[in-house]
């Protein structure tokens with residue numbers, strides 16, 4: 557029972573790719589190979605596994621499944637999204653320059669601006685909504701353009717195909733953090749990106765019970781360096797975490813459909829609500845990235861941000877007024893979450909080009925009953 561990447565649909569690959577019944581017992585579900593080492597038949601000979609930093613069968617299954625979902629030849633699983641990012645960024649050297657989209661996950665910003673720079677790598681932020689501007693202001697030292705789309709937390713949409721073209725014209729690579737969309741809604745490699753990053757902690761794991769990261773690419777040279785670096789540095793996920801992520805990703809398609817449907821109900825509530833000054837959602841016709849999202853995404857997804865008319869204190873208060881939306885960081889799980897990016901996930905970006913408005917509230921809309929979520933948020937807005 558092998559899957560055919562070319563002809564099998566997304567959900568079929570999610571359930572079968574890399575997940576044949578286990579060869580010794582027939583276990584239908586990939587076992588948790590909770591071992592650090594493997595018996596060898598003779599010195600220098602092994603079964604394909606020698607030591608679990610280098611490789612583990614549960615991790616292999618996860619890597620094959622995730623690569624199949626991104627349409628990638630290669631996949632590498634990591635201990636967290638940031639571990640994946642760190643390992644990829646270690647492939648750069650002193651003097652190399654990174655362009656980072658000016659709206660990004662706070663941890664990515666912190667990693668690039670405060671950690672990777674210690675090795676002499678340079679960076680700058682850019683407004684990637686204008687690919688021509690990027691082209692016109694190109695820095696010859698730039699090796700990598702690093703973007704998210706939709707962005708966290710402003711849900712700005714960047715044109716992957718156009719940005720890949722600009723990066724390639726200058727001999728640089730395009731990295732897309734695909735965490736917000738998930739491979740079900742958007743497949744950056746097919747649009748020209750060189751490498752895709754995921755925090756599998758979010759939609760792919762999908763149940764808020766495991767932290768993980770993933771890299772997908774068709775670039776043979778880059779992946780061999782990344783695999784070398786991962787083994788040399790050690791940012792590997794444990795077998796139990798791989799199992800949980802593999803269990804989660806099987807239902808990614810059905811979950812994303814429901815996340816999107818519920819988000820659309822929430823957007824209807826927020827649009828025109830007197831306590832809400834702006835609704836940021838790529839599925840809204842007035843959103844500046846609406847046309848690009850239509851083209852490069854299957855659906856606009858489950859993340860919704862909005863700005864509260866009455867400002868900072870009211871936005872902060874709102875996040876404690878809800879009953880079902882839990883006040884918490886993170887996103888992409890089955891349960892609905894609410895947060896204030898300015899004082900929570902994006903506090904590290906204060907005073908930088910990546911600072912976010914202080915009246916902003918971000919929702920990760922879960923897969924509960926949509927009407928219950930609308931009623932909860934409506935009551936919370938009435939309490940402002």
Ligand SMILES: *Cc1c(COP(=O)(O)O)cnc(C)c1O
Pocket residue numbers: 636637638639661663664704708733735736754755756757758767768769
């Ligand atoms: C959470 C997140 C990360 C970091 O992932 P971890 O698994 O928390 O290390 C990176 N990018 C985006 C867009 C995220 O939401």
